[in-house]
Amino acid sequence: MKIIAISGSLRPSSTNTALLHAVAKLAPKDLDLTIYNGLADLPHFTPELDGDTLPRVVKDWRALLEKSDGVLISTPEYAYGIPGVLKNALDWIVPSGELVDKPVATISASPSELGGSKAHASLMLTLTALAANLVEGGSVTIPFVSKKLNANGELIDINTVQSLKFLLDALVRAIIDNRK
Numbered sequence: 001m002k003i004i005a006i007s008g009s010l011r012p013s014s015t016n017t018a019l020l021h022a023v024a025k026l027a028p029k030d031l032d033l034t035i036y037n038g039l040a041d042l043p044h045f046t047p048e049l050d051g052d053t054l055p056r057v058v059k060d061w062r063a064l065l066e067k068s069d070g071v072l073i074s075t076p077e078y079a080y081g082i083p084g085v086l087k088n089a090l091d092w093i094v095p096s097g098e099l100v101d102k103p104v105a106t107i108s109a110s111p112s113e114l115g116g117s118k119a120h121a122s123l124m125l126t127l128t129a130l131a132a133n134l135v136e137g138g139s140v141t142i143p144f145v146s147k148k149l150n151a152n153g154e155l156i157d158i159n160t161v162q163s164l165k166f167l168l169d170a171l172v173r174a175i176i177d178n179r180k
Contacts, residue, residue: 001032003070004070004071005024005074006036006071007039007075008085009075010040010085013153015109016076018154019107019145019155021153022161023164026161031172039088041057042057042085043057058092061093069103070172071103071105072168075108075116075120076108076119077114078119081122086123094129103133104135104138105170105171106120106124106134107142109141110145114143116141124139135171135174136170138171140164
């Protein structure tokens with residue numbers, strides 16, 4: 001089973017990326033969870049590039065998603081929405097449809113008490129437009145995220161660990177159901 005995990009942040013010390021690493025540690029050994037690190041390499045989306053001259057990095061992005069059984073996205077909140085780099089990556093798959101009916105789970109984390117709820121709503125809207133299979137029980141918002149990680153970026157909050165376990169279990173169940 002292959003899951004592609006995507007952090008909406010490019011920051012090396014991103015709490016959202018740290019959360020994806022925490023989920024990877026929770027994953028069973030037979031689950032291949034790969035964290036995609038190529039968002040910064042994708043060119044700005046424009047329909048004129050989507051054709052015979054499709055950039056190689058976009059072809060690779062689409063192929064990675066196509067070959068995956070499921071997707072996990074963790075996003076910070078910027079100006080009440082998802083970061084532009086994440087939106088750009090999702091825009092590249094509008095014409096090609098790699099997320100159509102694909103199980104997708106989401107995490108939104110923020111240092112504020114709202115836990116990135118506005119970014120989460122924005123992400124859900126975009127994923128709905130992409131016809132993704134939004135996993136029931138596969139959505140977590142995490143308020144005060146920086147208090148839930150230690151200085152090394154490791155998850156130390158037991159309730160958040162439990163929430164991420166439930167999210168991963170829900171995503172795996174959705175993938176199994178999707179194969180039937």
